[in-house]
Structure formats: structure tokens, C-alpha cells
Amino acid sequence: MKRWGFFFILAVICSGLAGCTMAQETTSKSDSKGVMTKRQVLNLSTFRPLATLDTDKMAEFGRLNNTIEGLYSTTGEGQAELALAKKVKINARKTTYTFTLWKDSYWSNGDVITAKDFVFSWRRALSPRTKAPNADLFVGIHNARQILDGQLPARKLGVSAPNKFTLVVHLDHPMAELPQRLTYPLFGPQNERVAHKFGKKYATKPQYQVYAGPFMVSAKGNTAKHWHMVPNPHYWDREHVYLQRINVTVYRNWQKTWDDYRNGRLDEVRLQSAANIKLYEKQAAYTARPYSRMVLISYRKQGSWPQVNQLIAQRNARLAISHAINRKRLSQKSYGATSLTAQGVVPAGLSRGQRGTADFAAAQPEQETLAYNPALAKREWQAALKRAHLKRITLTLGYPRCRIQWQNCPIPKTTIDASTSGPDN
16 A cells, blocks of 8 residues: 655654562662672563574564673763774764774673674675664665665675774765664674684574673573573673673563562563553652654555545645644653653654754754644644535544554544545535
């Protein structure tokens, strides 16, 4: 089914589907800093079985984020800071980044992490043989688009290692968001020697993978339904890794997850419904974390009713629907009081300029098209109806892709409904 290439952004949820920490008090003695309990074991849940440890084969990284580290990492405020890179030099045109790596960063097997590990990783992600699900994130790095289109081999990617600890990245154009993008685990290094050593077995099991992050997946006692992570003994900042173990259990039923949390078998649970968020968001155990998600309205280009097609083709009609939606109320009713409304395609707080001050969300054009304005919506709607020679029409808004986290998908009460059921004569 063809659809209009015109979208209205409904809501950006930046409080996320919040997690809760255990509310029970502990009587364990703390360490000399007065902040750590003796036994630092964290029990977490996931809905994704452990199918692979190959970062190029993962569509989402979830709990495995802690096993991966790249040139940059993300701070508690969601900003990018240098990690495996000691420093970076950017040319005047802002199209070439030269990274100097730390010389004392090691893989979990003791190998030194080098610039060639990044070159190997990035080229491998773009290789047709690998078929990385998120390979399009490399677009903007020189030749990445042509490589994805099959016009160039992966070795032509604009990344090189002139020496052991220098990595040079060439861009097709300036990318102020590059540091934030490079925090994504797909841009982490991969140990070329280990990958070649294990061949087809590489990253299929914990014993066939090595890790650059603070944790590594243990090779003992793991199944697809349960695994655990332990500290990486060679991690550069291992002195500040306090957790002794992270247990991860796969759940198929959200109610079972919630029951195990309440019974103390899990240390965190992600709230799945607006009702639960509203019930717990004022409790001490509730934590709102930055998490962005977009909900879009798309319009059918060709339906069964020509008059409807003519109506939806009008910009006034689509603007009327947009102006009739109270995004603030919708997002907060759906995801709690800390949720933020959309300002455009880029969520608030997701990306900033290179000086770290300008939020790209605030710089997006035509934000007035997302403003809740019922009076304007009525005028625009009447103008669109008149032009389409209609007096009244009923439109229906559907959610064909609701997943587990989108149960109870809300439909706002507005002056205009929103996909088409045909003219109402």
C-alpha cells in the first residue's frame, strides 16, 4: 500500500518506559566510601534471547551494551565523551576526525585495542557478507552510501589507521552529531585476530568472543534464556567497576517479570502501561530515564473513496489533524508526567552541537505545525472540506504495529479523528 510521504509527529517520550529499582532497604555493611554494599550483584530481565554476541548482527543491544565500548561513551546526562579515544583533532572543514587512542586499553583476553580493530569492525559492518541490520548508520562517513548501494567495496570506506593508535575518519559532509552517533555500540571495535581465529564460530558463544567494555559475558552457565556478565579483568577503568555480576533472564510474560520484581528476584522492571506509570511514578522506587520514541501518522495515498483521497491530499487537512492533537496531554497520559512532547523528528536532548549547547530539537523548523490549536484546526478543516466538496467525513486512526510495549495504544479524543473509512453522506 502506497502512503503519503508526509508525517505528523505525535509525541516524543523522553522519560521512557521507566525502570524501578528495588524499594527494600538493605542492612549490609557499606565499603569505605559509604555507598557500596558488599555483594554487588544485579538481576535484570530482558525479552530478547541471547542469539548472538556479534555486534554487527544485532538490531538492538539491550543488556549487552555494558560489554561494548567505542571511541566515545555516553555520560549520565546523555552527552558524548571520549572513551577509548584519548583525544580528537578536527580539520577546519569539519570533515576529517583524527582520533588518538589510549595505548593502555585492552580486550578481555589481554590484547591491546588498536586503530585497526576499528577499521576492521566498520568495514565488516558494511560488507554484504555481514548484512549488519543498522549499517545505514554509517551513511555520512565517506563512501558509506556507495558501499551500501553495492557500488564500492567495503575497503573504500573513509576510515584508516595510519599507525597503531591513530584512527582517521573522513566524512562526506560536516556531521555535528558524529560524537553522539559514535557512542552507538555498532561503532565499537572488533578484534580482527580473534574473528579470524574462530571463523564461523566467532561470537556465536561467549568463549568465541572478546570484549572492550567494562563487562564480558561469562562462558560458564549460560543458555539462550539466562546468562550473566562479569567484570572485564583488562578493562581500562576496572577499579571503578563495582558490580561483581549481572544476571540476565529472558522473560516471555510481562506479568511474570513484574511478579519476580515484587518478590525480590529482579532489581529492576520496565513499566509497560500508562496505568502502571501513573500508579508508581510518585514512589521512591520509580526512576525516569531518558528514552525517545516517535509515533507518526501516515496517510493513505489511494483509498476506496476519491473524495477522501482529495481531502487528505490537502495540506490544510493534514495541518488540521496535527493542530487538533494535544501532544502534551497525549504523551503524559501515555507515559507519565515526565514525558516531553515532540518538537520535530529529532527528540529533545538526543543530539547537540559540537560546542555542547544547542539542542537540535529546538532548532527544527516549522514547529508551529505541531502546536495544539483547536480553533485553527477547525478553520483549516472547514477549508479542506469545502475544497473537497464535503460537508462531513469520518476518519479512523489505527495502530497496526502495536508491540508488547505499546499495549493499550492511546487514541486521543480530538475534534478530528484521524486513515479513512469513506464519506459520511
